Amino acid sequence: MRHLEKPVVLDLQRPTNVAARIVGGVRSYAANALLVALLALAPFLFESHIVGSLTRGMIYGMAACAVGFIIRCGGMVSFGHAAYFGLGAYSVLIAQKIGLTEALLIWPIAVLVSAAASLAIGSLSLRTRGVSFIMITLGFAQMVYFVISSVQGLGGADGLGLQARNQIGGVSLESPTRFHFVVLALLLVVFCVLSRVGRSPLGMALAGIRQNERRLKALGYNTTRLQLTAFVLSAAITGLAGALAAEFYLYVSPGLLHWIVSGELLVMATLGGVTALMGGLFGALVLLLAEVLISEFTTYWRMALGPVVIVAVLYLRQGLQPALQKMLGGGRD
Amino acid sequence: MTEPVLQLRALTKSYGGLIVTDNVDLNVLPNEVHALIGPNGAGKSTLIAQIFGEITPDKGAVLWCGEEITRIPVHQRVRKGLARSFQVTSVLPEFTALDNVRLATLASASSNPSAFEVAAANLTATERAQTCLERVGLATRSNARAEALSYGERRHLELAMALALEPRLMLLDEPMAGVGSDESHSLTAVLRDLRQSCAILLVEHDMDVVFALADRVSVLVAGRIVASGSPAEVHEDHEVKRAYFGEEDVW
Numbered sequence: 001m002r003h004l005e006k007p008v009v010l011d012l013q014r015p016t017n018v019a020a021r022i023v024g025g026v027r028s029y030a031a032n033a034l035l036v037a038l039l040a041l042a043p044f045l046f047e048s049h050i051v052g053s054l055t056r057g058m059i060y061g062m063a064a065c066a067v068g069f070i071i072r073c074g075g076m077v078s079f080g081h082a083a084y085f086g087l088g089a090y091s092v093l094i095a096q097k098i099g100l101t102e103a104l105l106i107w108p109i110a111v112l113v114s115a116a117a118s119l120a121i122g123s124l125s126l127r128t129r130g131v132s133f134i135m136i137t138l139g140f141a142q143m144v145y146f147v148i149s150s151v152q153g154l155g156g157a158d159g160l161g162l163q164a165r166n167q168i169g170g171v172s173l174e175s176p177t178r179f180h181f182v183v184l185a186l187l188l189v190v191f192c193v194l195s196r197v198g199r200s201p202l203g204m205a206l207a208g209i210r211q212n213e214r215r216l217k218a219l220g221y222n223t224t225r226l227q228l229t230a231f232v233l234s235a236a237i238t239g240l241a242g243a244l245a246a247e248f249y250l251y252v253s254p255g256l257l258h259w260i261v262s263g264e265l266l267v268m269a270t271l272g273g274v275t276a277l278m279g280g281l282f283g284a285l286v287l288l289l290a291e292v293l294i295s296e297f298t299t300y301w302r303m304a305l306g307p308v309v310i311v312a313v314l315y316l317r318q319g320l321q322p323a324l325q326k327m328l329g330g331g332r333d
Numbered sequence: 334m335t336e337p338v339l340q341l342r343a344l345t346k347s348y349g350g351l352i353v354t355d356n357v358d359l360n361v362l363p364n365e366v367h368a369l370i371g372p373n374g375a376g377k378s379t380l381i382a383q384i385f386g387e388i389t390p391d392k393g394a395v396l397w398c399g400e401e402i403t404r405i406p407v408h409q410r411v412r413k414g415l416a417r418s419f420q421v422t423s424v425l426p427e428f429t430a431l432d433n434v435r436l437a438t439l440a441s442a443s444s445n446p447s448a449f450e451v452a453a454a455n456l457t458a459t460e461r462a463q464t465c466l467e468r469v470g471l472a473t474r475s476n477a478r479a480e481a482l483s484y485g486e487r488r489h490l491e492l493a494m495a496l497a498l499e500p501r502l503m504l505l506d507e508p509m510a511g512v513g514s515d516e517s518h519s520l521t522a523v524l525r526d527l528r529q530s531c532a533i534l535l536v537e538h539d540m541d542v543v544f545a546l547a548d549r550v551s552v553l554v555a556g557r558i559v560a561s562g563s564p565a566e567v568h569e570d571h572e573v574k575r576a577y578f579g580e581e582d583v584w
Contacts (some may be wrong), residue, residue, distance in 0.1 A: 215424070226365060
């Protein structure tokens with residue numbers, strides 16, 4: 001057999017490397033691990049309104065990670081993810097209106113609704129690339145916004161409240177702490193899925209498409225179909241986040257579908273770093289933290305948003321997560 | 334007589350009033366190196382792009398082993414055994430050399446890349462990729478990022494990627510463009526090795542390379558094939574000399 005240049009897999013099989021790998025693994029994931037630990041311990045450390053902010057941060061972070069995922073894998077900048085976020089939320093509202101109260105049933109429905117919408121929108125949008133793609137995703141999202149905000153049965157432009165938070169497996173989610181942990185658990189599942197897909201042949205091909213789509217076609221990849229797959233996966237995750245947002249606010253309004261949400265998700269993803277799996281979560285939490293801190297002093301907290309983003313883009317380049325990672329002395333994930 | 338892998342029948346393409354491909358008939362036999370030469374702007378790259386499916390011809394047909402493929406998308410042509418290299422180096426800069434080639438071996442392993450397998454754990458694909466790198470002499474550079482490779486190395490890498498697809502016909506668009514004479518020798522050696530495994534349609538300006546490798550030469554001038562034959566015949570052809578090289582013999 002020919003001598004191989006030691007692909008990583010061969011190293012894994014060597015027991016002597018296990019200890020080194022664990023140490024290396026902890027170091028390279030230190031920033032992520034610290035953040036997850038903080039989120040897990042938050043209900044025991046902080047007052048309830050801060051825990052609530054963190055729950056909300058995780059929900060938006062989940063959607064932002066999905067937005068970042070298709071930039072990293074597939075090179076698609078979507079300016080229309082509010083549609084999937086909002087559709088997820090409205091699915092919860094409609095499910096409750098027809099009498100469902102089981103989250104294990106309702107949330108998958110929300111995921112499916114968003115995925116189905118993204119399959120239709122994505123297959124049309126992916127006839128374009130670049131700036132046209134950005135604009136066409138925005139256009140479709142605005143269509144969804146106007147259609148839903150004109151349906152009086154769904155509360156029209158004002159939206160409607162939910163009667164109560166749905167139950168999960170018969171267990172009530174009314175307790176904010178319990179809901180916080182459910183959101184955290186789902187977030188970790190999302191990270192596992194995205195990380196796994198990122199390292200798969202599909203993920204590799206998608207990362208290749210971002211770098212040079214023509215080359216990937218020349219290797220025999222049906223690039224549009226692969227991008228559509230990633231787009232639908234991303235929208236499905238965003239739909240789940242939207243469903244969780246509905247449960248969190250206990251209120252669903254067209255505001256969740258508004259293009260500003262698409263913009264905020266993009267800002268969160270970029271701020272946290274699109275090269276990093278958990279970049280969107282970092283971005284979302286920092287943004288919400290800024291909101292909480294600045295709104296102590298002024299209601300015009302959004303004014304600070306611009307400078308924060310400009311500074312981040314100028315000085316962090318790759319985003320927050322990679323910068324923190326570097327500070328903690330680990331490699332890139 | 335053996336059936337050609339590739340046949341072009343009266344292929345025509347124009348942009349407005351400019352005819353870039355004018356009634357081109359051409360074929361490539363299995364295990365043959367067919368060189369396509371011609372002055373700048375003759376339409377060589379446009380012709381390659383039409384064969385590969387990146388540009389759709391206005392008229393005429395592209396036949397693959399007798400089957401018409403004029404209008405099928407690029408990725409389906411690659412699945413049939415057509416591969417190409419690019420005139421301007423086209424590798425994935427952020428990936429290692431090995432990953433660049435591994436993308437090719439993974440693609441040829443399955444038409445639908447799996448979402449839940451770990452790419453690095455596919456030992457067959459990895460090993461095949463490594464073999465391809467060895468064949469072009471890049472084995473020691475397999476863990477270097479493509480953007481860190483020298484220009485000549487990237488040209489080699491590009492050939493390794495085409496090779497990894499195990500094609501029946503390779504379209505090579507100026508594989509020697511911009512490389513120094515040392516690299517040019519090693520690339521010629523690689524091409525000589527490649528011709529053992531597949532047919533090659535070679536677009537090249539370097540006449541030494543064309544004469545060293547080609548079984549047949551076709552000359553494209555202003556979108557038309559003006560001559561076709563063995564290298565010696567084409568060399569002697571008066572029309573070629575007049576249209577392509579001027580009256581004087583520059584060879």
